Amino acid sequence: MPFWLGTLYSFSMTSETLPKIDYAVATRGLTKTYGHDSTRVEALRSVDVAFARSKFTAIMGPSGSGKSTLMHCLAGLDSADGGEIIIGGKNLLSLNDDQLTEMRREQIGFVFQSFNLVPTINAQENILLPLSLAGKKHDEAWFDTVIKALGLRDRLNHKPHELSGGQQQRVAVARALLTRPEVVFGDEPTGNLDSRTGAEVLSLMRSSTREMGQTIIMVTHDPVAASYADTVLLMKDGSIVGTIEEPTVATVSEALASLAE
């Protein structure tokens, strides 16, 4: 186990201990609460976590443990109440909405569970969307590489509704990879797919970390999906409570079962 995961576990990580390893995303003292008084929920309780570059990390935990909240905060989609989130050397909590938006389109990629694509434009335009919103040209060679890797060559002119669920998710992955972001976030990216198609998309994600060096963080509740990751983080009640390296379906299921107790 790399030493940083150990420190994570003990919630005593300090910035002095961090620089030795190359992290894509790191947080410190991240908190987020919903509601107030009687409806108050502490969704994130001072979370300190760091995600190594070029690794595929899965976040797991029981329903309501704060996985989605963590991911949304990390991705700059939702605002945390306190703490720090460092991506590409910048603290997301100190950015205004426009800076955050630029951050999202340049440094962060997304693959959502569903409704990933803009329905009015075709696959290629969807893939290029973050770049064209930024008014930037794409790298042809890189585009070809990504398209080829995801097997989308002959689907580029299709509108989203002409694509199958798996193809739609592959387009979303391609879009996320194209900007070569610091990190790609996946929120149950295979939740709506059948297991075979899901497996296909997961392998593609895994190979993009292996072959393209892409950092990926994925929220899932499916032990099979988690087994594609390099590391699994376990969450409970708004805190990180464990990690599993080189996870398998068996080890993940077992850990989840023990968390539920």
Next chain:
Amino acid sequence: MLHVALSNIKTYARRYIAVVLAVAIGTAFLAATLAVNSSTQATLKNSLGESYKNADLVAYSDPNLDPETTEQTSFTLKETDDIRKLSGVTEAYGLGYAYGQMHTSDNGYNVQVQPVDPKQGLGGMELVEGRAPLSNNEMIIDQSHAEDMGISVGDVVALDDEQGKAQNIKIVGLQRSSTNPQTSAYALAGMSEKAWSNFAGEQANFNDIVIKGDGALNAVTQEVQDYFADKKMKDIAVVTADQKVIDDVAQMTGGTDQLTVVLLIFALIALVVTGLVVVNTFSVVIAQRTRELALLRILGAKRKQIRSSVLLEALVIGVVASVIGVLLAVALLAGLIALLHALVPSMSYAAMAVTPVGLIVPIIVGILMTVIAASLPARRAMKLAPLAALRPFDSASVKNRAGIVRIIFGAILAALGVALLIFGAVKGDLIVAFLGGLLSFPGILMLASLFVPSSVAGIGKAFAGKSTSRRLAALNAVRNPGRTTATATALLIGVTLVSMIMVGGQTAKASLNNSVAAEYPMDMAVSFFDGTADEAKAKELAEKINDVDGVSATTTFASTTAELDADTGADMGLDGPVQLQLLSVNPEEFSKTVLDQQIVPKPGEIVLTGWDFGKPTIKIGDKTLKVRETSALLSGSPIAEETLKTLGLKNAQTYPGIIVKVDEDVAGSKINELVTEISDITGVDSSMIDGGVVMKSMFSQIIDVLLTIVSALLAVAVLIALIGVANTLSLSVLERTRENSLLRALGLKKKQLQSMLATEAVLIGGVAALLGMILGVAYGLLGAQSALSEMGKMTYSIPWLQLIAVLAISIIAALLASIMPGRRAAKLSPVEGLATE
């Protein structure tokens, strides 16, 4: 299903705000129209009824009662006296009017004199100061004119009767001023009956006899009728005073009924536009509720129940909106009348009147319109299969199958209408052309689904260029072609009509100007008939006028008379010596000041106007002059100074005058100032300055006023359509919450999202306005052609500036319409948006 409908309205209240507003404005327009009509009647009743204020009965002549009488008979003083003696009659007085002029030391006033008698209730007058006139040289006069003239009780004034016979008369009292619009031009005076009949002389007759009775009015009526029957005056009607007022008002309001009809047409246009907004709103709301409705079907709701639930919603909205609209109209009108009372005290008789019919009709129309408009989308909702609840909702693009029936019907109407329109324009037949417009416009609107979405798409694509967010906006604008068509059509109707009347008005103005120029070849002519200026003085004044701003050239003329050779006169079918008015001019200067070079005489020529004189020459004295003919209207026949000298006229009466040419760019409204200025310089009364420019300014001012009124009326329809644009946009935004959040997640900034929605609104609004303008220009030109081609040569003129203003207003309003939905969309954080189902 009522509770489903009500809870739907509650849940989706925000989505209905705009449609309620639209329906309320449409209904308010209708209610205001009806209230204007009833208020005009009430106002007239107030003022016309003044003469009969204290009366029970009125006797008057109605020629329709007796086939032998063709003219209204009037009553004599004797008849009035006889009636007073009838049993049951307590008072009777004749309403008679004699006219004269009253002089004070420095002014004269027209007066209308009525007989009054203190015993007979003063003939309907109300004394406010002094006493009633008793003897022959006493008179009372109305308060406000007394004030104007500086007369008070006790003064003696000079009074001329219609024959100009003068007498001195003492003012012994003041009476309340009349509010009857028919008499307000006169000072209202009263004399004793005897004095009045002396003053009026042969005209001492009454139009009506006003009677007050005691006890049973029926008996009194019978008594009076018998009296006239005995006298064989078969044309005399005796009615109650109230009835008489109602009849008088009906007679007078022939004109206001037309106003009501015109207003109703505009109200109808506003309601059609409102209907489109309603159709659109319900289509969108139902589309958004597809799953919910289908779920109801799965749970056992019958098709009819689904439909009636939608119709019930429409009914509730219709009721609420119509009531709001009617209240709005009543409040508005009451406010206006209160304002009128406050600002113009003499209009105190203006009254607000709302009839139950005037309240109920707009409410019913508003409700029916809402429900009928909603029934189309409701039918579509009814056809929804239960399975639609389970189908994944794909909002990428909706294919609306344009009803083939509608397309065919629209095409037939449009083809027929356009054919009639063109026929009418070519033949100069306004009625045929109007019919053509009436058929073709709805036809074209039915075909809107064929050209509106493609125009929006085409222009959107061109406008988007390389910008991704603008490209997305263009795609979104035509995502649901049916919705886009309905939204755009609502706006297109108003813009077409507005630009039509602008182009029509402008062309009418230009054409009238041209025909005026042909008839009146001079802008202005000042004549010194009375010899206040000699030729030298006229030249000097002409120089002065030349320096006035807005004057481009001046010249002088001398007007003189010459006797035509007797033979020439005979040739022209005239006997005796024929006098010809000549205008002696310097041809060179003259040609610079006139608009038609045809009237410039060459040496040896005389210009004859409007005479069908077939001969090439005429003779004056022993000189033969070549005739140059013109159709223009001139006060004399232009002839060159040099030519005139050779005629050797003697003893001719001569007076000078000045011709003024006005700069072409002087606005119509400035002409009056210019006329006043020239009148001041020359000392000639402005009413004596004539010429085409005055006519032109009158025409263009009349047309401008009409254009302004009609545009203001149509603006209501445009406003409703713009509310429709805002409505469609905000509903679409709701529908695309997830998609917009996705775009935000992927890097669309708040500002970009807002400008994307603004672009969408501008595309729909701008393209609708553009198409409306194109249609409006075509209709305007064809309409003007068919209405005016009889007048002669047409001058087509398109008011580009005004049209651009209409386009700009539409675009700006569309931008404004996008603000609210844009704000709401931008406020939503990406996570919240993605979480919504």
